[in-house]
Amino acid sequence: MNNKEGNNKRSGSRPNSSRPSSNKPTRAGGERSGSKPAMAKRAQGPKKSKPSTKSDTALSNKVEKKPNQAAKRPKAADEIRLNKYIANSGACSRRDADIYIQSGNVKVNGIPVTEMGYLVKPGDVVNFDGATLTPEKKEYILLNKPKNFTTALDEGQEYRNVLELVKGSTSAKIGPIGRMDKNTTGLLIFTNDTDMIRKFTLPNQKSSKIYQVSLDKNLKFDDLEKISKGLTIDGHKVFVQEVSYIENEPKNEIGLQLKSPNVKVVRNIFEHLGYDVLRIDRVAFAGLTKKNLPRGNWRFLTEQEIINLKNS
Secondary structure (H helix, E strand, C coil), rough: CCCHHHHHCCCCCCCCCCCCCCHHHHHHCCCCCCCCCCCCCCCCCCCCCCCCCHHHHHHHCCCCCCCCCCCCCCCCCCCHHHHHHHCCCCCCCHHHHHHHHCCCCCCCCCCEEECCEEECCCCCEEECCEEECCCCCCCEEEEEEEEEEECCCCCCCCCCCCCHEEEEECCCCCCCCCCCCCEEEEEEECCCCCCCCCCCCCCCCCCCCEEEEEEECCCHHHHHHHHHEEECCEEEEEECEEEEEECCCCCCEEEEEEEEEEEHHHHHHHHCCCCEEEEEEEEEEECECCHHHHCCCCCEEEEEHHHHHCCC
């Protein structure tokens, strides 16, 4: 045996080593031979909840309760939503009423109510921003008064009362703001809003009224100047905002603007200077005019006009 063969025998080719095959799938998608089977997933039961603390238990058992929250129930026929009740009283609009309710400025039977949709029952006492409200809806009517009607109730059957002119306009108990005699014509407001009536009868009010005055003779320029500067009548100083001749009219037709709520003041101004007043016509009242309102007719004020009156 030659050495080459011996060497070949000794250094013969090494038999294939049996390496552990990987568990990767073959190209055919199966597992290689000799791979270990995948372990089955252990079945998992429901997760155990952590024990809750005493504070968590107390919070979960506590029912959240809003202040003054009434139980939801059908509305009865004689009930009314709180914001509508407030709006009907003339205090403000429904939208503004909601703001007052949310801010805690509304009380029902002495208890603050902040719930939207709270229902008011007959007999409930509603206090709005410190004042007790009445459920009657506030009405505001503007009349262009004709002659021979008076605001007085004690002049017998000779002259008719102005309430006849607005009869049937509303079921509310309304009354005129200020007084007018039978010869005074023009704008007159009726309302059941006692606060507004009081506002426009105060002597120090800020709202302006404009009158057209017809005299028995032409007004002298010197007398017009005296009126403009202010007169002292019966010991009281009377001031006007403006006085002038009416354009394209005779000199006995005078325009007069002042703040006084008393129509008698207008008559006294001219009579103090020796003039007889034939007619007084109120053509403007706190921004309201006679536009599209013929003599003897009336109309309801718009919401914006009511707001303007309250702010005037």
